[in-house]
Amino acid sequence: MINMFEVNETNQMIEQENLDVRTITLGISLLDCIDSSLDKVNRKIYDKITTQARHLVETGREIEAEFGIPIVNKRISVTPAALVGGAACRTPEDFVTVAETLDRAAHEVGVNFIGGYSALVSKGMTRADELLIRSIPMALARTERVCSSVNVGSTKSGINMDAVKLMGEIVKMTAESTKDNSCMGCAKLVVFCNAPDDNPFMAGAFHGVTEADAIINVGVSGPGVVKHALEKVRGESFEVLCETIKKTAFKVTRVGQLVAREASRRLDVPFGIIDLSLAPTPAIGDSVAEILEEIGLEAAGAPGTTAALALLNDQVKKGGVMASSYVGGLSGAFIPVSEDQGMIDAVNEGALTLEKLEAMTCVCSVGLDMIAIPGDTKASTISGIIADEMAIGMINQKTTAVRLIPVIGKGVGETVEFGGLLGYAPIMPVNQFSCEAFVNRTGRIPAPIHSFKN
Incomplete structure (x- = not known):
């Protein structure tokens, strides 16, 4: 049963900590x-x-x-x-x-x-x-x-x-x-x-061919809630840190479960999954980068960032699966640059580079997301970046994605405004060495040996 304390706690999450x-x-x-x-x-x-x-x-x-x-x-x-x-x-x-x-x-x-x-x-x-x-x-x-x-x-x-x-x-x-x-x-x-068939988040959502005729999928997000919870255990052990993230993810997922059930009932459409992804917004206090800083980093991109993100992603999933039997989609932590003020600040301070972001994608939910690059970047270079990210997903048996924005007419040091939840982004430098001969080979890179699980 839900008690009054939990009701008040949820109200606080919504009113003060950007839970939605x-x-x-x-x-x-x-x-x-x-x-x-x-x-x-x-x-x-x-x-x-x-x-x-x-x-x-x-x-x-x-x-x-x-x-x-x-x-x-x-x-x-x-x-x-x-x-x-x-x-x-x-x-x-x-x-x-x-x-x-x-x-x-x-x-x-x-x-x-x-x-x-x-x-x-x-x-x-x-x-x-x-x-x-x-x-x-x-x-x-x-x-x-x-x-x-x-x-x-x-x-x-x-x-x-x-x-x-x-x-x-x-x-x-x-x-x-x-x-x-x-x-x-x-x-x-x-x-x-490895695109999932039941992802509720844009721009990558599609309705998989294995799904029912219609389905309700709900995406819940609460970076601000997690950050607020971690502020109370500053300096504590990793065990306390992990338990705090897990418990918070559980509470956030229960909110999503309530909404999903109600939407399913009222629309007379089966409930599919809850996607518990910590999806940031440009709003103050709604940042995944700030969670990483609260864990103990001076800025996102500092040494230890990949480990901190791996910890965060895993505990979010563990908390979510305790709250709902149908956690799916991309559940974990998103690291889009333009949509996260903390990520933007880290790029501007020189703490976060494209190469470090790629390393972080080995352990996060998606991949290189909402990253603005110079408009004169070669198509073959973009293909090479895509290939790198696809390889991470293929080898690690996880979903990875690339959403790059070559901003025509702009270069490194400038910014581009998207507005709304998409925010704004600094133009990030891209490695200038060519991969054209690699990209121009035809065919496909074979599946890894661990794909043979029959």
Whole structure:
């Protein structure tokens, strides 16, 4: 039973420590929208989404009002569009019409993002996959709420280096196509290894083909809550530190569980997972970097950062699985640069570099996230960075991702403003040595030996 002390404690977390439900994401299968006629595909997609999600935003607001729990975003994820549009789309422009349909449907139901303009190409690309990937720059330039992701590697199948090379070029083209809007298209484009089917967070969310026709996934975030709890055990042993993080993660997950159950009941849609990811925002006190500093680092990026982040990630997951039987998605700690004021400060102070961030991704939930780089960075260099990150995910049997933003017309030392939850970012230097000959090899990097678990 929940007692009055726990109610008061939760109220304090919400009012003073930035606890919120970051997103309720409704996953919708579009497999029944497949058709050889492009007009029919688009009509079916629009009708399915606007029917299935017509009460999503309204329900989220009702739960907010009734329980006093902020629900920041209401979102939709759909079946990867390369699968849905494959029979009808003959050109990249055909796929762009699908993106525009998704955008219209998102506007109609009032969600802030819709994810699933995606392709899964870890072993090879179909013609439809390649057409969708090549359409991404145009699609993201013409839409406001559509998010795109491409899975180019997995522990089971290795890394599709042809797709990695192509994605380096696509990231550059997306930056060019949205350069008048701070290259915002790249902020809505993620390259994955081992992408999960049930991720509620954007820009990487899509509705996996193994999922039900519709599902509710909830993402909870509470960096401020964890930091506040750790302030009370400053200087204590690692055992006390770990127990404090675990207990806090448990409490935060219970809030998400409550919201997920209510949303599931009211929408008559099965509950999928709770994603307990410590997702920061630019708000003061809502920073993963500040948690690392509270653990004992002068700044994120100092020696010991990777160990501290590994500890944090593990204890968050341990606390979460005690609170819910269905913890999934990407649960752990996100380390996006632009969305975390502490990370931004660490970059500006010289404590945090791209290479150190890459090391940190070996133990965190995602990867190189919301990192602004010079606009003149070569496509092959971006492909090399993607390949490095995919290798970390493949070998470590974990999800890794890359969301790089080459800011056209800007260089190291300048900043780029994205606004809202995406914040702003300093332009970080990139290693200038070439990897072009490596990236230009064709084929795929084989799966590691430990992938053979049959």
